[in-house]
Amino acid sequence: MARTKSIHNRAELIEEAAVELFSRYGYERTSIEDIAKHLGIGKGSVYLEFRTKEEILMRVVEKHALKIQAMMDERTENIKGSPLESLKETFLMCALMVYDYVTRDFHTPEALLYTSLQFKPRFSAFYVRKRERVLKFLKRAAEAGEISPRKANEKTAITFLMGAASLFPPYFNNYTESEQRMTRDELEQSAKALLKILVDGLRESNK
Amino acid sequence: MARTKSIHNRAELIEEAAVELFSRYGYERTSIEDIAKHLGIGKGSVYLEFRTKEEILMRVVEKHALKIQAMMDERTENIKGSPLESLKETFLMCALMVYDYVTRDFHTPEALLYTSLQFKPRFSAFYVRKRERVLKFLKRAAEAGEISPRKANEKTAITFLMGAASLFPPYFNNYTESEQRMTRDELEQSAKALLKILVDGLRESNK
DNA sequence: TTTTTGACCAGATTTTGTTTTTAGTCAATT
DNA sequence: AATTGACTAAAAACAAAATCTGGTCAAAAA
8 A cells, every 4th residue: 555755844844953962062063863863754854855964954044044034135126215125124134033043043054045155055046145235225225316226237246245245154253352252242343334334335326 | 601592583583484384283282392403403492482282382472473563553553645545555555465474374473363262362363453553543533633632542443353353264255155265355355345434433423 | 667775986085104304593603 | 580491281293093974775555
């Protein structure tokens, strides 16, 4: 007699278990068998859903990236007043979201997205998408007459992202006295000040 | 009969040999004895000039930092036109200077100044001094009426430095397509664009 | 017949024990 | 008084053995 699939959302359960275990123990120190045991299934079953361990990681990171992207999309679509002001607020929110993810547990796989040189090339799609969101903001700003249309290009988006890079991990806080990692409050203050200058700069470059 | 010191500038010679060998082989892979042999002196003599190996490294890095600082000082004193324009040019020059140092040979001890998490706390003085230079520029800009005097403070200097951080090592070039390390030309283009926005932002914040 | 499993394997990683290197000292030498 | 290099303790490099783990697949379960 034909056997029916016992669990339908197995892939999803594996993802959830992976988030849990990767966050607690880190990616390298979590084995496929750990994940299987955690769910009470056989190791082989994991490989019925994912081809490799890395694929699980990528899926987990992807999920996180999509959350942030969704937030950005939502805000890109519903711009009320000034697009540039909206860009500023969005990036502040984005920086804080990432901070919360990463500091909740430093082993969180999302941290890899920002810190791992090894995986960085694999995440390029994420960065490209982020760049596209910024470009969208710039185009809206051009439509609203806040910046010159010829400034609403990819190059300007990259420049903006480079300027804002220090608001994302790894947090190299060289110029402040404080020894240890930035606090959430420090980040918020820095982000506000830096984003203000960057956005004002975009505006000014108009003239 | 009392013996006289055979070499007067021994400390200096040791520094020069250290730069040479550290650059070629790296800090860890250069031993004190290597340095001594390179100069044809005894190992113990090195310790008559320096207390530890790390002290030699710090001296070497210090020397490099002083060179960059001297450049900045020279430009701070001789501001012809707009202080903000001068700040922009100075930072472009600074970024390129550092790039040349660091890429000449990746083992160059100066690279540590920017890349080593281990040594970073030891170099805080360098960063503070750099911050002070920026502050000086801001004060001159305030005097010239380019920015509001209340903006010529430490906090703004830090914000500016954070914004310009991606122009210095380690070069995290996330948002560009290119896989490998930034070329000098790419850096120059990026630096010009980013510094323009930052400086324009400082000016705009005035209003 | 289809789904699930865990024993199995090769390669990577960790551990353990040994050897070599080296930062720093100091009694002997110049 | 100035200089040296043999010396030491600790660290680093290395090698060998033991363990772990990503991925496979024939067999078991349904």
